[in-house]
Amino acid sequence: MTRNSTFHWVLLLLSSLVLLIILAPLVGMFLHSGKSEHLETVMNRDVQESIWLTICISFTVTFLFAAAAIPPAWLLARKIFPLRSIVQGIIDLPVVLPHSAAGITILGFISRDGFPGKIADSLGLNLINNPAGIGLAMAFVSIPFLINAPRDGFSAVPERLEKAALTLGASRTRVFFTISLPLAWRSIMTIFVMKGLMIVHVTHDYREAVSLASKIGVIHNGHLIQEGPPAEVFGKPVNRFVARYAGIKNFFRIRYSQENGSWKAQCDNNIVFRISGQNFPENGLPVLRSDSIRLENREPVSVHDNCFKGVVKEINPSENGMETVVDAGEIFYVDLPAGDFKSLLISELSDVWVIFGKEDVIALSGSIHS
Incomplete structure (x- = not known):
């Protein structure tokens, strides 16, 4: 092999690596999503x-x-x-x-x-x-x-x-x-x-926004309400409109109190949440994502921040699996993957325990009426 051909092969190898960096993510994306999804999207x-x-x-x-x-x-x-x-x-x-x-x-x-x-x-x-x-x-x-x-x-x-x-x-x-x-x-x-x-990309679908965007802006009535990376916008929504856009259904009216250095939020129906006092604004509106809640079909042995016994009122199919509506003094919307729901062996009127951590309660800034 001549010196000239060696030089060309080295350049070809380096060029191939650059092309691989460009093509690999694109090919992986298409292979991961499947042909049926591509066809459905195009049609x-x-x-x-x-x-x-x-x-x-x-x-x-x-x-x-x-x-x-x-x-x-x-x-x-x-x-x-x-x-x-x-x-x-x-x-x-x-x-x-x-x-x-x-x-x-x-x-x-x-x-x-x-x-x-x-x-x-x-x-x-x-x-x-x-x-x-x-x-x-x-x-x-x-x-x-x-x-x-x-x-x-x-x-x-x-x-x-x-x-x-x-x-x-x-x-x-x-x-x-x-x-x-x-x-x-x-x-x-x-x-x-x-x-x-x-x-x-302008969309009303928050899952679509999370999967496509590196930065999101939420507009309501012609006004830019919030902008930032998807994790920030959907993890820390600034008000009720953004929270609803992010798919959050669990909103609670509460009264705050502090006991032994721990913050508590008492709902109108006397359900008491334990919440993280850090960065939780006074008179803020607490919300809870449906996928942050888990259900048990028997009373848990271990101690949890928030654990309430309730009754299943409704079960409806959702994009991620099954949405389960539970009445535990407050109405909780729980989004469960299909496999997790099947393993619980629950149906309407079944007794369940609603469990979530105090860090799972998100605080919306401003009044509870915002």
Whole structure:
């Protein structure tokens, strides 16, 4: 094996490792979800409409903003002016921002709390869930590519050709449209390939949001209520609306007290919860996720923070298994995996014990009436 071929094989191996890093997660995702789920997703009418809407808005935004981006691209390529580097830095700023953060920022900007959103609201328009608002979000994250690609194209055009045309009597406008623009056209066309680098996914399904998003924004009546990573939004919802969006059904009206350094919350029906006093706001609304509760069909031997005897009132199928409604002085909605439910051997009117830890009680900030 020659030295030259060894060098090529080393480069091929390193390139293969890079491709493997890219392809392995994608292949694993498709294999894990299964063919039936892919087919079901593709055939879903909402998915088809979302894809079609994305394509239409993407092309519209690209055509409109590509035309608007050509003048600043030419100026950056041909002119030296004060603060030129700062202007270029501002143009590149959306690239530095994480795409999810940029999308949520634009979402908050065009909501009713933002200046454009207020103007649109006064005209009877709502930019949220509107193609115009989606287009603005796409344009924001695409501006660096829409400007930089034509700028590189104009920079590659030899200035001597433009100067020769000017010397022969051609106007600046004619030189631009007959020499500069045609020669830079290939670079300008690359912006149509570079579109679609970000996805802002709007959904009412919290499980879908958790599985897809790196950052989530929850909007209610045009106002951005809470934003952050899925674990933060769904683990520490700021109010009742976000909690309900996160699938939480267990809400309790309580009165707080402290005994021997331990916090307690007494419900209206005299059920007393032991809660973690740390970071639990005064007069906050305690909630409990359905999947944080477990059931036993006999009285537990060991001591638990919270353990209440109750009666099964309803049993309904759920996405994760079976939702069991238990009356233990307060109504508890318990989401059990199918296997766990089957092993309990319970039915309606069965006696069960509701068990959960004091750390499982989440505190919503604000009044219990929020």
